[in-house]
Amino acid sequence: MINRIQPVGTVRDYQTYAIASPRDTQIKAACEEVGCAHWRHGWRTIVDEATDLGKRQADYIRTQSRRTFREERNAAGLTVFTFESGQRCFADHRTRPEVYLVRDGDWRGNPTGHVRRHTRPADWVEDFGEHQQRVVELINKG
Structure with missing residues (x-):
């Protein structure tokens, strides 16, 4: 009672x-709404362009992702994409x-x-x- x-x-x-x-x-939510760490701090995506999957991922990032990034090669020959904070990451966030x-x-x-x-x-x-x-x-x- x-x-x-x-x-x-x-x-x-x-x-x-x-x-x-x-x-x-549940609804789709923006990174900022859910406190996404990638949105807050930025992130790095490492891609192996020697594979078909890696080629497709790198092509998507360069031509379709509509995100701001820096691109470089690391010592292992992999492509490193560095994304600054304040932009949507690649995850589909959901919230109530x-x-x-x-x-x-x-x-x-x-x-x-x-x-x-x-x-x-x-x-x-x-x-x-x-x-x-x-x-x-x-x-x-x-």
Whole structure:
């Protein structure tokens, strides 16, 4: 059983801020969103162009990858591609989406049925901060 403090005001006096993730749902995500180490620090890809696979990999990097890199040969004769940080790596990252909600009411219900979804986390944070500021102003008024 959940132990909840009885609110001072009516259910109409409250707003509920929530972050939810749909169950069993994954979406493709950018390197920056998932904290990819390659995106953050850069990376090196070493390719053996003496093999068919290595030739195809090097050709893809040079002509189709659309990434910025430096190319050099190492002592073993392998091609080393060095990619700077801040660009998408070659992995397909996946993450669970987050839904940023603001609804009227509290745990007792939503009397108006009004629910707002923010598309960006920063907007949700800004909305929450502005709401908290309004609460502080009301408290200071007495």
